[in-house]
Amino acid sequence: MPYVLHTxxxxxxxxxxxxxxLLAGASGMVNGLAFLACEQYVTHVTGTATRLGLEWPHAGIALEYAVVVLSFIFGAMASVLALQARVTRGKPPRWATPLVIVALTLTGVALTGLTGVFGPFGGAVTTEPPFVLLSLLAFxxxxxxxxxxxxxxxAVRTTHLTGPATDLGIHLGVAYFTKGDDRRAALRGVLLRSGKVFAFVAGAGLALPLAGATGYLAFFVPAVGVLMAAGLSFIPAWGPSDFPDHEESVQADPPPAAEPVMAGAQAVR
Structure with missing residues (x-):
């Protein structure tokens, strides 16, 4: 992408x-609800790819897990296409569009689940997972x-914790050995990354009572969280407005992965 919205x-x-x-909490809740619905995780690819490998003796099931992995990849590609389409026409990206689609997808899952298409919420372990549901959530x-x-x-990722947890440890190490601005930058990264870990866990924890009370309708809650984040930080007319000296869309190339760590770990995954 030739533009970034946030510096x-x-x-x-x-x-x-x-x-x-909010976005990390929403992902934690989606992951928790998916597990409660059919004992599968969907907001990251690692677990699904592992199941894909384990199911290789059963070609049909392995193919379905492959579809779930591809759904995540196609979702990422669709996000870039939605933003880049306007850029190629000389127009600024509508940054909130992909997140609005995420919220609509989760809302659709909540409503469709009521019709019984995905089977009963919390089906038996021995039954085959509803791969249409998993594919939609992965997308x-x-x-x-x-x-x-x-x-x-x-710089920022919100649907998984492996990267943030790793970077949290890196930031702690950098903060221990540095002083001044570098240490303050590292501690700032520590606070945000630890906050994302806590939010993800809290979202998963809230999934339990919500699922027990509402079943598939619980997917409405992360949809609302995603919309709130979109309105707060992804509508170009609003952000980034905190710093008038920054343009709303800043032309920039993604920084090298190692550079932020050496410079005080500015990036956030």
Whole structure:
């Protein structure tokens, strides 16, 4: 992407930090609801790819898991296409569009689940998982992850915790050995990454009572969280407005992965 919406100044600002936490919490809830619905995880690819490998003796099931993995990838691709389509016509990207689609997809899952298409919520372990449901949720997760990543110059990710947990440890190490601005930058990264981990876990925890009370309708809650984040940080007319000296869409190339760590770990995954 030739444009980014958020720079480190706005990524870590008091206005936009809640958006990353909302999105992480929404993903944690989606992942928790998917597990409660059919004992499968969907907001990251690692678990699904592992199941794909384990199911190789059963070609039909392995193919279905492959579709779920591809759904995540296609979701990420669709996010870039939605943003880049306007750029190629000389127009600014509508940054909120992919997240609105994510919210609509989750809403559609909630309503469709009531019709029984996906089977009973919390079906037996011995039954085959509803791969249409998993594919839709994986698509939405890929869409969300790519939308946030492209708008922040590949700096922020919100649908998984492996990267943030790793970077949290890196930031702690950098903070221990550095002083001054580098240490403050590292501690800022520690706070945001630990906040994302907590938000993801909290979202998964809230999935339990919500699923017990409402079943598939619980997917409405993460949909609302995604829309709130979109309104707060992805509508161009509003952000980034915290810092008038920054343009709303800043031309920039994604920074090298190792550079932010050496410079105080500015990037956020």
């Amino acid at each position: 480190p100044d706005t990524i870590f600002s008091a206005r936009h930090t809640p958006s990353w936490l 939405a997760s890929g869409l969300q992850n790519a939308a946030v990543a492209t708008s922040t110059g590949l």
